[in-house]
Amino acid sequence: xxxxxxxxxxxxxxxxxxxxxxxxxxxxxxxxxxxxxxxxxxxxxxxxxxxxxxxxxxxxxxxxxxxxxxxxxxxxxxxxxxxxxxxxxxxxxxxxxxxxxxxxxxxxxxxxxxxxxxxxxxxxxxxxxxxxxxxxxxxxxxxxxxxxxxxxxxxxxxxxxxxxxxxxxxxxxxxxxxxxxxxxxxxxxxxxxxxxxxxxxxxxxxxxxxxxxxxxxxxxxxxxxxxxxxxxxxxxxxxxxxxxxxxxxxxxxxxxxxxxxxxxxxxxxxxxxxxxxxxxxxxxxxxxxxxxxxxxxxxxxxxxxxxxx
Amino acid sequence: xxxxxxxxxxxxxxxxxxxxxxxxxxxxxxxxxxxxxxxxxxxxxxxxxxxxxxxxxxxxxxxxxxxxxxxxxxxxxxxxxxxxxxxxxxxxxxxxxxxxxxxxxxxxxxxxxxxxxxxxxxxxxxxxxxxxxxxxxxxxxxxxxxxxxxxxxxxxxxxxxxxxxxxxxxxxxxxxxxxxxxxxxxxxxxxxxxxxxxxxxxxxxxxxxxxxxxxxxxxxxxxxxxxxxxxxxxxxxxxxxxxxxxxxxxxxxxxxxxxxxxxxxxxxxxxxxxxxxxxxxxxxxxxxxxxxxxxxxxxxxx
Numbered sequence: 001x002x003x004x005x006x007x008x009x010x011x012x013x014x015x016x017x018x019x020x021x022x023x024x025x026x027x028x029x030x031x032x033x034x035x036x037x038x039x040x041x042x043x044x045x046x047x048x049x050x051x052x053x054x055x056x057x058x059x060x061x062x063x064x065x066x067x068x069x070x071x072x073x074x075x076x077x078x079x080x081x082x083x084x085x086x087x088x089x090x091x092x093x094x095x096x097x098x099x100x101x102x103x104x105x106x107x108x109x110x111x112x113x114x115x116x117x118x119x120x121x122x123x124x125x126x127x128x129x130x131x132x133x134x135x136x137x138x139x140x141x142x143x144x145x146x147x148x149x150x151x152x153x154x155x156x157x158x159x160x161x162x163x164x165x166x167x168x169x170x171x172x173x174x175x176x177x178x179x180x181x182x183x184x185x186x187x188x189x190x191x192x193x194x195x196x197x198x199x200x201x202x203x204x205x206x207x208x209x210x211x212x213x214x215x216x217x218x219x220x221x222x223x224x225x226x227x228x229x230x231x232x233x234x235x236x237x238x239x240x241x242x243x244x245x246x247x248x249x250x251x252x253x254x255x256x257x258x259x260x261x262x263x264x265x266x267x268x269x270x271x272x273x274x275x276x277x278x279x280x281x282x283x284x285x286x287x288x289x290x291x292x293x294x295x296x297x298x299x300x301x302x303x304x305x306x307x308x309x
Numbered sequence: 310x311x312x313x314x315x316x317x318x319x320x321x322x323x324x325x326x327x328x329x330x331x332x333x334x335x336x337x338x339x340x341x342x343x344x345x346x347x348x349x350x351x352x353x354x355x356x357x358x359x360x361x362x363x364x365x366x367x368x369x370x371x372x373x374x375x376x377x378x379x380x381x382x383x384x385x386x387x388x389x390x391x392x393x394x395x396x397x398x399x400x401x402x403x404x405x406x407x408x409x410x411x412x413x414x415x416x417x418x419x420x421x422x423x424x425x426x427x428x429x430x431x432x433x434x435x436x437x438x439x440x441x442x443x444x445x446x447x448x449x450x451x452x453x454x455x456x457x458x459x460x461x462x463x464x465x466x467x468x469x470x471x472x473x474x475x476x477x478x479x480x481x482x483x484x485x486x487x488x489x490x491x492x493x494x495x496x497x498x499x500x501x502x503x504x505x506x507x508x509x510x511x512x513x514x515x516x517x518x519x520x521x522x523x524x525x526x527x528x529x530x531x532x533x534x535x536x537x538x539x540x541x542x543x544x545x546x547x548x549x550x551x552x553x554x555x556x557x558x559x560x561x562x563x564x565x566x567x568x569x570x571x572x573x574x575x576x577x578x579x580x581x582x583x584x585x586x587x588x589x590x591x592x593x594x595x596x597x598x599x600x601x602x603x604x605x606x607x608x609x610x611x
Contacts, residue, residue: 019421024496025414029426032411035464036433043438043446060445105338112331123594124339127346130589132525134543135582138550139345142578148361150348182342186600210327243528247551268441269532281439 050279063275070279079258087259087284090169090245091237097173099233102184103222107214109185110192122189125182133179137247140175163252172244172257187229188222195221227299234295238284260284346586353377353579357572360579376580379573386581388538389545393524396459396541400523403460405515408470413500415470416477434467440532447533458533459526469515476511477504514599521589542585549574549581 019026045060050070052063074080105125112118128136143150144161152158161167195217203213242261249257260280268277352360356371364370380386414420415427437443443462452458481504489499505512527543534540553574 018419022414022417022420022496025417025420028410028497028500029414032407032465033426033429035407035461036430038450039443039446039462039464040433040437043442044436046438046442046445049442049445054445059449060442108331108334111327112335113328114332117332117335119597121335121339123597124343126593126597126600127590128342130521130525130593131586132527132543134525134527134546134550135586138546138578138582139349141550141553142349143345148363148575150345153363153366178342178345210324247547264440269444274441274445278439278441281441285439 047278047282049275050282052275054275054278066275070276071283073276074280074283079263082255083258083260083263086256087238087240087261090172090256090259091240093169094173094176094240095233095237098177098181098184099230101177101181103188103226105181106185106188106192106222107218110189110218111210111214122182122185125185127182128179129183131179133241133243134247136175136179137244140171140248144171162248162250165253165255165257168248168253168256172248176244188225191222191225192218227302231292231296231299234291234299236288237291238287346590349579349582353576353583357575360575373576375573376576377584379577380580380584383577385537385545386542386549386584389540389542390584392539393542396456396526396530397520397523399456400460401516401519404463404466404519404523405512407465408473408515409505409512411465411470412473412477413504416474417496430465430467430470433464444532452533454534454536454539456534456539459523459529462529462533466519469518473508473511473515476508480511481507510599513596517593517596520592524589546581546585549577553578 049060049063051065051067052060053066053069054060054063058064109118109121112121141162144152146152146158146160151161161171199217200213203217208216238260240259240261242265245257245259246262246265249262260283264277264281267273267280348366351365351367351369353376354372354374355365355369356373359365359370411430415423415430417423438446447453447458447462450461452461485503485507486499489503494502525543527541527547530539530541530544537545
């Protein structure tokens, strides 16, 4: 409570009675605040072990400083360029292929006049989002198996897809679209639900076809949300998730599946090289922030241009 | 929304063509998404040799429940299943409680320090310590191999908390809260007797989100719960699905050679996927109608 009181600012001392009136609210916030400080803010401060040589006996704040040693080690490691390239390309291709899909689906579903069909299709579309990545990767391993796998049965081939490094990105991205595109539709559908229906009426009276209505009414309505989502996604370009890559990685597809997140896990958790792994993780975070700033500027420019059209 | 009734407006003909295209398109999408799950379902009750031979594209062949029997005969899988149930129940209660305890104070407009606390939480959405520093703090606080490592480090799910806070601010009538205050209710009484009962739709969404997250999570357990006896179901399934290994317990349920063992491995893969995926697939359609509202509430004002 005292902490909260001081946080409210010194210039509000006259409000001390209001603060004591609200003690129950501060009490409610206590546990969430403590957890956030301990497990979110202390780790943020703990990033400094990227510049220290972490020793368990000396702790995060007592281990000796080593400057950029770990970064230099990362940049001179044999697979460094490959990992940066794989991480970036996997995210970039993933974004380029996955991003438009929910928009197209939402535009189509929004025009669907049969309400029952619309709801049913939506229910089915959400399903994969509720399945664990572990299960999805298990299904992929079964479907892609060279003997008796669904894909090979359908194609009449016996290709070991997960041993082909050229197939890895396609597998990763296609399964990602399968799992998340339906869920991504929600936010666009919600935005389209807010479109003034008199616009459609007016367009109909003017004789606009369905595709003209989509292009002239729905698409402009979605632009702000598209730009916002694009900015958010771009900030995560180096954030390729560990889980799926780790589960789909084989010794033979590493040429494209070797990414930073898996390396951080292996070095940090499996090999207990805490400082080194933190430095590698920090590197990709910094790249993320730079990308976020660049895309933010670009997006703002584009959306300005669009609004002038 | 109300505009989508059939009218005799000009261009009706091309609209009808467009309708057909749309219906075909949405059916195709639905099939494309549902088919992989359907295939796993029928394969899970089919003879694995028939699955291998491509005889189960549309209907099961050589009906059998042996795969399911083997799943429930495996102590590791059963333990994993029970662990997952436990973690999901405790995690959901904990997570929704944290969201509510944070969202309500932050929705009270004249609370001194409200902005400061909001920013404090929101920052954690964008910045974090990353895998290793967080791991070291969890380790330092003695949570390695402790179930609470799955719940406590997550703290407050800030994105969901904002959705709930917006719901409190926009969808609960101010008069109700004012009336409670005039009646002399304390903040806690207003919260527990007015706000919580009136926020059931958003609570349903939060419960489902948390349930799904905990039921499907395995990465947290991989890092913080190294022992197999505490592993949740998806992590146990890694051995079955990703590493394709069969435990001694499973192998002992069959008599026969390598071929039989192989057959069993394949069957367990399909049936364990169904066992792991089905609970959430059954639950989510019941709260589907709230998703859109919840998403919108969160999107309108970050």
